[in-house]
Amino acid sequence: MTFIYPTDSNKAHPLPLSPEYKSSIKRAPNKPLIPMRHTLSELTGPVYGHETVRQGDNDLTRQHSGEPLGERIIVHGHVRDEDGRGVPSSLVEIWQANSCGRYVHVRDQHPAPLDPNFTGAGRTVSDASGYYRFVTIKPGAYPWGNHHNAWRPAHIHLSVFGHSFVTRLVTQMYFPNDPLFPFDPIFNSVPDEKARARMVSSFDLENTKPEWALCYRFDIVLRGQNATPMENH
Amino acid sequence: MQDSVKPNGITPSQTVGPFFKYGLTPNGEYAWNDAFTNSTLTPDVTGDRVRIEGRVFDGDGIAVPDCMLEIWQADAQGRFADPQDKRALPNASFRGFARCGTDKDGNYSFDTIKPGAVPDPEGKPQAPHILLAVFGRGMLRHLYTRIYFSDEAGNAADPVLALVPTERRATLVATREGGKAVYRLDLRLQGDDETVFFDV
Numbered sequence: 001m002t003f004i005y006p007t008d009s010n011k012a013h014p015l016p017l018s019p020e021y022k023s024s025i026k027r028a029p030n031k032p033l034i035p036m037r038h039t040l041s042e043l044t045g046p047v048y049g050h051e052t053v054r055q056g057d058n059d060l061t062r063q064h065s066g067e068p069l070g071e072r073i074i075v076h077g078h079v080r081d082e083d084g085r086g087v088p089s090s091l092v093e094i095w096q097a098n099s100c101g102r103y104v105h106v107r108d109q110h111p112a113p114l115d116p117n118f119t120g121a122g123r124t125v126s127d128a129s130g131y132y133r134f135v136t137i138k139p140g141a142y143p144w145g146n147h148h149n150a151w152r153p154a155h156i157h158l159s160v161f162g163h164s165f166v167t168r169l170v171t172q173m174y175f176p177n178d179p180l181f182p183f184d185p186i187f188n189s190v191p192d193e194k195a196r197a198r199m200v201s202s203f204d205l206e207n208t209k210p211e212w213a214l215c216y217r218f219d220i221v222l223r224g225q226n227a228t229p230m231e232n233h
Numbered sequence: 234m235q236d237s238v239k240p241n242g243i244t245p246s247q248t249v250g251p252f253f254k255y256g257l258t259p260n261g262e263y264a265w266n267d268a269f270t271n272s273t274l275t276p277d278v279t280g281d282r283v284r285i286e287g288r289v290f291d292g293d294g295i296a297v298p299d300c301m302l303e304i305w306q307a308d309a310q311g312r313f314a315d316p317q318d319k320r321a322l323p324n325a326s327f328r329g330f331a332r333c334g335t336d337k338d339g340n341y342s343f344d345t346i347k348p349g350a351v352p353d354p355e356g357k358p359q360a361p362h363i364l365l366a367v368f369g370r371g372m373l374r375h376l377y378t379r380i381y382f383s384d385e386a387g388n389a390a391d392p393v394l395a396l397v398p399t400e401r402r403a404t405l406v407a408t409r410e411g412g413k414a415v416y417r418l419d420l421r422l423q424g425d426d427e428t429v430f431f432d433v
Contacts, residue, residue, distance in 0.1 A: 013246045014373035023371030026292040027422045033432035040351050044315035046330035052268035084239040095256030105252035121256035165305045166433045172247040189373050190245040198244050221240040
């Protein structure tokens with residue numbers, strides 16, 4: 001094993017206990033996490049390739065017989081590490097509400113229409129440069145009962161595997177200039193303003209397809225490996 | 234397309250929320266193409282087959298029905314299905330990764346094999362263990378823990394278990410039930426008997 005991942009990078013993450021987000025109150029550990037050196041177990045990680053991803057799994061608008069309702073969008077970007085290196089062969093999974101703000105999940109009770117032509121789940125594998133791309137529908141905002149008049153900003157959930165188990169990331173991609181940002185305790189659970197900004201995609205006119213779909217760019221940054229080699233085994 | 238500017242930090246974590254099951258976890262109510270299962274078993278895998286079961290509880294002792302657990306482990310010879318592990322893997326199709334959602338009562342289970350010993354950074358063997366990542370609604374970042382096995386003498390000398398106060402070590406050790414190859418480990422996200430989670 002040759003590299004370790006600096007733990008300082010983790011300071012960008014939210015604090016587990018973020019009382020404004022009420023569900024975190026009983027689910028955040030009380031006791032401090034125990035620091036440990038990375039072993040081979042932490043420094044390796046699952047590598048998934050196309051054997052689990054079918055052609056078309058990255059196009060959420062083509063999973064049913066008809067076209068889903070809503071704004072068709074392209075979401076694309078690079079999976080990179082914090083040193084700027086592209087992360088190839090990384091499985092990227094997404095799930096999201098439909099254009100009305102309703103998840104297909106059986107327990108989503110928001111009285112907005114379900115779309116028979118939209119499941120809201122997709123996956124892809126990043127290419128040799130770490131590039132990934134999805135075609136989907138812009139999700140709607142939805143109410144969630146955390147506090148009076150609580151609405152989640154429109155977002156797409158993303159799950160990403162880097163090259164080790166310690167680079168595993170689940171995050172949410174937001175859309176630029178959402179008026180709900182100041183009121184959302186999940187978005188604001190990230191204390192650092194610059195880190196919060198890294199969860200917001202940018203409108204990408206250059207890659208917008210005329211007469212077809214707006215485009216948003218979302219670059220995902222995973223923890224990077226120290227340049228200093230560790231002991232070899 | 235790719236700019237060469239070094240990013241100014243990593244993308245922060247956010248909760249998986251309550252509604253991930255149709256997109257991520259296997260054996261759910263959805264016909265969607267599952268990429269994962271809660272089993273690592275493959276036809277060519279060698280080693281002792283075991284089942285790990287348990288429940289997940291919050292700080293009030295209430296079962297957590299919207300958790301997702303992921304495991305990552307070596308094969309029975311202590312080797313990882315990862316290109317960074319250059320040692321030959323005899324179990325050619327063994328991946329070492331599995332994913333499970335909790336059910337309405339907080340139950341989870343994994344079918345796998347008992348992993349072999351993996352070296353620590355000094356090259357000394359660690360006791361057999363499985364890495365476990367816990368995701369869930371209300372959890373803004375996933376938590377890392379380990380699963381050890383109650384019938385392994387090597388636990389006493391394991392360098393990671395040694396970092397854990399003695400009275401908390403049991404939260405990492407799955408208990409073998411009867412004569413069956415079934416191990417039980419409950420997870421507690423908070424409280425006096427909270428599971429040990431690691432800062433990695």
